[in-house]
Amino acid sequence: MTNTNHYDYIIAGAGASGLSLAWHISNSPLSKKRILVVDSDFSISNEKTWCFWHRDTPEFSDLIFKSWSTAEVGIKDEVLSQPLEQYPYYCIRSGDYREFILSKLRAHPSFDLIESDIADIKGDKNRPLLETEDSTFSADYIFQSCFIPPEFRSTNIKYPLIQSFLGYEIETPDTVFNSDSFMLMDFDNTYETGLAFMYVLPWTDKSALVEYTLFDSRIRKKDFFEKKVEVYLSNKYGLKRIDYRVVRKEYGEIPMQDLPYVPWYSERVLNLGRSGGLTKPTTGYTFTNIHEHSKEIVAELLNSGQPALPGRSSFRYRAYDLWLLHILHENPYDALRIFEILFSKNKIDQIFKFLDEENALFEDFKIMGSLPYTPFFKAIWKSGDRLFQI
Ligand SMILES: Cc1cc2nc3c(=O)[nH]c(=O)nc-3n(C[C@H](O)[C@H](O)[C@H](O)COP(=O)(O)OP(=O)(O)OC[C@H]3O[C@@H](n4cnc5c(N)ncnc54)[C@H](O)[C@@H]3O)c2cc1C
Structure with a gap:
């Protein structure tokens, strides 16, 4: 049976993981299949800076906004500085990534893109369904990163930690930063209910993302983070509020929890990305795992017709x-x-x-x-x- 609302694959959610999968499919023999990508919002903005370390040439190397081969860690009043000989640190901006992949998908005859809220995804042993406000689509497989698996909520989480962070992307008229190295963690010894540190990504000697991060079970108000960033900029770089321009603010919350392994959202609906448990619970890093999983899905679909499950830590x-x-x-x-x-x-x-x-x-x-x-x-x-x- 065929109808126009049936696809071989539906990718529900065009964030880091959905677009990664679409990209890998578009570069493989699976690109002859019919693929639908649905997201509530396809607009382009650099609201996330995805950073990661990598030993070889990383995926999307043309999109790398900045890389560093020296890392710093601030412990008490000392700064440890180390060369990254094997694992340089890279940054890709979410808007650049989105724009690059979406422009390829839009020009590709096998891909349809629909901008719409997804109301529900229903598993089925043959044809899982995706429902938007005004249409229903079926597929052989749905790959979803929109919904948190219900098991993540119903499980008895023992350690409900959240990594929360707020950063200022700033520009200064004068030289302030050393853009050859970045600050991975500058620990804040004054914070008591969790672990807190500053994370600094200098883009140039006059611009940087300066972020205050908490590993804590409590969520703080945004002005708490803002104060921390401003005090740090003053103490560390001697910058008063009038000495820099805030170009953008970045806020995020990433669960760091003892979650169960839930590869399937429901029958023939595979979880991707954060929903697939690909976030390392003690760091929040997810980006590298996402691309590994996309590659494995494509390889396994070609090999057996079934997708590879999200990788599970040993x-x-x-x-x-x-x-x-x-x-x-x-x-x-x-x-x-x-x-x-x-x-x-x-x-x-x-x-x-x-x-x-x-x-x-x-x-x-x-x-x-x-x-x-x-x-x-x-x-x-x-x-x-x-x-x-x-
Ligand atoms: C601000 C921020 C910075 C981060 N930085 C890093 C980093 O430096 N390194 C790293 O490894 N990890 C980082 N992470 C963690 C992780 O890599 C990101 O959260 C990543 O975006 C997760 O990818 P994802 O595909 O699971 O979810 P997302 O990228 O959030 O994609 C989900 C998509 O689903 C869509 N969607 C959701 N609900 C619906 C619905 N009902 N209908 C239609 N569409 C819907 C959303 O619009 C979105 O496009 C960061 C996270 C945040 C929040």
Whole structure:
């Protein structure tokens, strides 16, 4: 049976993951299929700066807005500066990414784009359905990043942490920044209910994104972050409010939680991106995992006709993440100490590799062995059987 509202694949949500999948499909033999992409808003804006580290040439390398091969970490009054010999740090702006991919999809005969709110997505063993206000579409598979899986809400989350952040993108008339290096974490020792740090991405010597970030279970008002950014700009760079122009503000909230693994939203509806659990719970980084998953989906559809499920961390990395979530949630002072020691005793390249979950066991031992044991022993004991539920 064919009708005009049936597609081979529907991509529900054209954010980081939906567009990544569309892009990978458009560059593969699957581009002969009929594909529908639906999002409530296709407008272009650089509201997110996606940063990531990468060993080889990263995906979308033409879109890289800025890269750094030196990273800094601020611990108490000291700044540790390290070259990134293996894992340079990159930044892609969400508007550039969107514009680039959408312009390709718009010119592609296999892709239809519909700008509309998605009211519902219903699973089915043959033809899952996507409903907008005025139409219903069916597909062989739907790939969705619009809705949080209900299991994420119904599960008994033990550590309901949120990474919240607000940044000012500023411009200054005079030279202020060293754009060769970026500040990964400049810890705020005065913050007590969670872990807090400043994140600084200098674009040029006269412009930067300066962001205050919290790992906390409580959400603060935006003016709390703004004050922190302004005080930092004053203390660190001697900039008063009249010395810079705020070009843009960036605010975000990313759950850092002990979520269960939920690859399917419903029958033949696969979760992508954040909905697919691709956010690393202890860092919030998601972007690199998204592209890995898109590549795997395309490869597996070509190979078997079925999509690859979102990647799942191995048991030991799930354990490390859970224990650190426990420490962040229960004892932020210990968490701060762990982060400070982690960066003082290990190279950032090694930490990035560890966070990519690519280490050999002995390399993990080296990193874990550099950290204080007691908070982890407590976390192992107190996190109980949660490890076996996620
Ligand atoms: C401000 C910010 C900065 C971040 N920076 C980084 C970073 O530097 N590095 C990193 O690795 N991760 C980062 N993340 C985390 C993660 O990479 C992003 O959240 C990423 O956008 C997740 O991709 P996604 O496809 O799951 O969701 P999104 O990119 O949010 O895409 C979801 C799409 O679904 C659409 N949609 C939602 N509901 C509906 C509906 N009912 N109908 C129609 N359309 C709908 C939305 O319009 C959106 O386009 C950041 C997150 C935020 C919020």
